[in-house]
Amino acid sequence: MKKIIAVVIVMVVAQGAFAQDAISKFFTKYQxxxxxxxxxxxxxxxxxxxxxxxxxxxxxxxxxxxxxxxxLRILGKQDxxxxxxxxxxxxTLIPMKDYEELLSVRDKDKDxxxxxxxxxxxxxxxxxxxxxxxxxxxxxxxxxxxLKQVSHIGKKMxxxxxxxxxxxxxxxxxxxxxxx
Amino acid sequence: MKTLIASFLLVTVLxxxxxxxxxxxxxxxxxxxxxxxxxxxxxxxxxxxTIFKMVAEDDLNHAVKAIKNIRLVTVPKAAFQKQNVxxxxxxxxxxxxxxxxxxxxxxxxxxxxxxxxxxQKNDNRYMVLVExxxxxxxxEFRGKVDPDFLIKNRxxxxxxx
Numbered sequence: 001m002k003k004i005i006a007v008v009i010v011m012v013v014a015q016g017a018f019a020q021d022a023i024s025k026f027f028t029k030y031q032x033x034x035x036x037x038x039x040x041x042x043x044x045x046x047x048x049x050x051x052x053x054x055x056x057x058x059x060x061x062x063x064x065x066x067x068x069x070x071x072l073r074i075l076g077k078q079d080x081x082x083x084x085x086x087x088x089x090x091x092t093l094i095p096m097k098d099y100e101e102l103l104s105v106r107d108k109d110k111d112x113x114x115x116x117x118x119x120x121x122x123x124x125x126x127x128x129x130x131x132x133x134x135x136x137x138x139x140x141x142x143x144x145x146x147l148k149q150v151s152h153i154g155k156k157m158x159x160x161x162x163x164x165x166x167x168x169x170x171x172x173x174x175x176x177x178x179x180x
Numbered sequence: 181m182k183t184l185i186a187s188f189l190l191v192t193v194l195x196x197x198x199x200x201x202x203x204x205x206x207x208x209x210x211x212x213x214x215x216x217x218x219x220x221x222x223x224x225x226x227x228x229x230t231i232f233k234m235v236a237e238d239d240l241n242h243a244v245k246a247i248k249n250i251r252l253v254t255v256p257k258a259a260f261q262k263q264n265v266x267x268x269x270x271x272x273x274x275x276x277x278x279x280x281x282x283x284x285x286x287x288x289x290x291x292x293x294x295x296x297x298x299x300q301k302n303d304n305r306y307m308v309l310v311e312x313x314x315x316x317x318x319x320e321f322r323g324k325v326d327p328d329f330l331i332k333n334r335x336x337x338x339x340x341x
Contacts, residue, residue, distance in 0.1 A: 037287040039284070042283065
C-alpha cells in the first residue's frame with residue numbers, strides 16, 4: 001500500500017513539474033541557441049511587490065495581482081527569418097488540449113495567440129505566442145492570474161503584446177477571435 | 181599623530197566594509213583576487229549615488245537612492261579553470277548563502293542572474309552575476325531597490341518593439 005501511495009505521489013509531483021509551464025519544451029530545445037533571448041522571473045521577484053506602497057486603489061489592485069504571480073518565462077528571437085516556422089512549431093510543442101484559446105490577433109506583419117489554462121474557475125497560466133515577419137516570442141505567465149489586470153501587469157513589466165488584453169474583462173469559454 | 185589617526189580610521193572603515201559583505205561575495209573575491217586580470221571595485225552609497233546622478237536617468241536615481249554600497253569583481257573565465265571552480269558551482273554557494281533568484285536573462289550569449297538575500301526590511305542584499313563569453317562579473321549591492329524598477333528595466337525586461 002505504501003508503495004502505491006509513493007508511486008502516486010511521484011506521478012503527481014512529476015506531472016506538476018512537467019505541467020509547470022507550457023514553454024518548458026521550447027526552453028529546453030532552444031536554451032543553448034544563442035540567437036534566442038530568454039527571460040525568467042521567479043515568484044520571489046513578484047512577492048516583492050506586496051511591500052510596495054500604492055498611490056491609488058487601482059495601483060493597489062495591480063500590485064495585488066502581481067504579488068499572486070508565480071513566474072514568468074519568455075523565449076524570443078529577433079531578426080529571425082524563420083519566425084513563422086517557430087510560431088507554427090510552438091503549437092506542436094504546447095499541449096493544446098490543456099489550454100483554451102482566449103484571443104487571436106492577425107495583422108499584416110504578425111500573428112498573436114493568447115491561451116489560458118483554467119482550473120477550479122481560476123486562471124493558472126496565460127500563454128502569449130507571437131510570430132511576425134522577423135520576430136518570434138512565446139511567453140508564459142503562471143500563478144493566480146487576474147485577466148483584468150494582465151494588461152497593466154504587461155505595462156509594468158515592459159512586455160509588449162499584453163496590452164491586447166486591455167479590453168477583456170473576463171475569460172470566455174468559447175473561442176474569441178479578432179482580426180485587426 | 182595624524183598618521184596614527186588616519187590609519188585607525190582607515191582600518192575601522194575597511195573592517196566595517198568587510199563585515200558588510202556577504203559570505204558568498206567574500207569567498208568569490210578571495211578565490212580570485214591577485215590573479216591576472218581580476219579587478220575589484222568597492223563604492224559606498226554616497227559615491228555610488230553621486231555617479232548615478234552624473235550618468236543615469238531620474239528613474240534610476242529614484243530606484244537606487246537607498247543603496248548603501250556597491251562592490252564589483254570581474255574575473256576572466258580562464259581564472260575559473262585555473263582555480264578548478266565553475267559558475268554553476270558558485271550559484272550553489274549563493275543558494276547556500278540564502279540568496280534567492282529573482283530573475284534570469286540570457287541574451288546574445290550573455291547570462292545575467294539577479295539574486296536577493298533578505299536581511300532586514302528595506303535593507304536587502306542584491307547580487308548580480310553576469311556571465312559573458314570571456315569574463316564573469318559579480319556585483320553586490322545593499323539597500324532597497326524599487327522592485328518596479330528591477331522588473332521594468334533591462335536586463336529584466338523584454339520589449340519587442
